[in-house]
Amino acid sequence: MLSQEENDLLCCTGPGTPMGNLFRRFWLPVALSRELPKPDCPPVRMRILSEDLIAFRNTNGKVGLLSRYCPHRGASLFFGRNEEGGLRCVYHGWKFDTTGVCIDMPNEPAECSFKHKIRQTAYPTREAGGVIWAYMGPQEIMPELPELEWTLVPQNHVYVHKRFQHCNYLQNVEGEVDSSHVSFLHREFRPEKFNAAIAGQVLLAQAKDTAPKFLVQETEYGLTIGARRNWDADQYYWRVTKFLMPSFTLIPSEAGSPINFTAAVPVDDKNMVGFTVTWLPDRPLADNDISTIESWTGAYAEVDPKTFEPIASRANDHLLDREKQRTENFTGMRGIREQDIAVQEDQFGGPVTDRTKEHLGTSDTGVITLRRRLLNSVRNFQQGQEPPEPRKATAYRVRPIADIAYRNLSLDEVLDSGDLDLARSEV
Numbered sequence: 001m002l003s004q005e006e007n008d009l010l011c012c013t014g015p016g017t018p019m020g021n022l023f024r025r026f027w028l029p030v031a032l033s034r035e036l037p038k039p040d041c042p043p044v045r046m047r048i049l050s051e052d053l054i055a056f057r058n059t060n061g062k063v064g065l066l067s068r069y070c071p072h073r074g075a076s077l078f079f080g081r082n083e084e085g086g087l088r089c090v091y092h093g094w095k096f097d098t099t100g101v102c103i104d105m106p107n108e109p110a111e112c113s114f115k116h117k118i119r120q121t122a123y124p125t126r127e128a129g130g131v132i133w134a135y136m137g138p139q140e141i142m143p144e145l146p147e148l149e150w151t152l153v154p155q156n157h158v159y160v161h162k163r164f165q166h167c168n169y170l171q172n173v174e175g176e177v178d179s180s181h182v183s184f185l186h187r188e189f190r191p192e193k194f195n196a197a198i199a200g201q202v203l204l205a206q207a208k209d210t211a212p213k214f215l216v217q218e219t220e221y222g223l224t225i226g227a228r229r230n231w232d233a234d235q236y237y238w239r240v241t242k243f244l245m246p247s248f249t250l251i252p253s254e255a256g257s258p259i260n261f262t263a264a265v266p267v268d269d270k271n272m273v274g275f276t277v278t279w280l281p282d283r284p285l286a287d288n289d290i291s292t293i294e295s296w297t298g299a300y301a302e303v304d305p306k307t308f309e310p311i312a313s314r315a316n317d318h319l320l321d322r323e324k325q326r327t328e329n330f331t332g333m334r335g336i337r338e339q340d341i342a343v344q345e346d347q348f349g350g351p352v353t354d355r356t357k358e359h360l361g362t363s364d365t366g367v368i369t370l371r372r373r374l375l376n377s378v379r380n381f382q383q384g385q386e387p388p389e390p391r392k393a394t395a396y397r398v399r400p401i402a403d404i405a406y407r408n409l410s411l412d413e414v415l416d417s418g419d420l421d422l423a424r425s426e427v
């Protein structure tokens, strides 16, 4: 349970809000590179942290991210002409480069110096892992991109996916660190189907213990969240999720299986864009890895390829099938992500859940620790302390773990057996 003040502090991310300013200290995934497939292609509208933006790829292939509305009289640059090194507003022809400089003002006399005074807000971008990243904070403290493994391996090892989700970002992140719900929300009554469909969750399907014990550690990048279930007389089944500031997670899967990353990026306070990434460190994804992903039974929701809106939505009750719920799985909904979206979009009836009404138990330890970490960060930030994580780019080179271990092993020993220690030269 949180107070209303704490809930607002965590959930509000628009310009000028404490959490919004904290988010703006981090590089954030904002779009897929393939949404801007070639130089001078059509621009893409987006809204991030309650700011209306337009992304375009210029003639040289560089991605610009500008405020969406033209500084002249506010026409949308979505209608703009993307040509010869800049985006030109269709209303009166003003043209901007990727840094926001006004490079042409054809409706003013040539000798007029007005254009040199005009600058559109522009945010730096990078491309890594098939994703366009943006940094929306102060230029003088712009950090390096976090060294997430999937941004460093060859692109054919990686599958990236984007979806919109109609709730506050925090509901999604809480779901990602809540290892307890997987025994229920994602329960499949036919284990053989579960195993085939969801790589890396074979052990989970066999785990009988539905009340994991949580052990959480603070780390340089965020949190290590260990959920330990009884396996047999000698062993535990561990699921170790990583939370990476400000809103990223690594979801446990077994060694050798594809690894999953998620990011929840606020569109505004009631909507988010979710990125899910699957990668293999050692080999390209094979056709059957991709067909498993595109069965939409796992961590990916099927989306409309143009709008990125999930096909299973609140409007159609997330395609809930009551017969399926009786006979096939716990929810009667198809996929893990689709199940997550259904519950996350409607907690206490709102896209921003009312955390003053909750009743948290011991199995909510991951969620509680996540909130504490974020609250500490944002309160320190309000006191003038910059978050340290953006300066720890290399600390983001970690993996999650799902494995069986003897009961005498501590969380540290389990981590030692599985943590990523990848030399820069190897990637």
Ligand code: FES
Residues within 6 Å of the ligand: 070, 071, 072, 073, 074, 075, 089, 090, 091, 092, 093, 094
């Ligand atoms: S509104 Fe864009 S050039 Fe006039």
Ligand SMILES: [Fe+2]
Residues within 6 Å of the ligand: 175, 181, 182, 185, 186, 336, 340
């Ligand atoms: Fe889930």
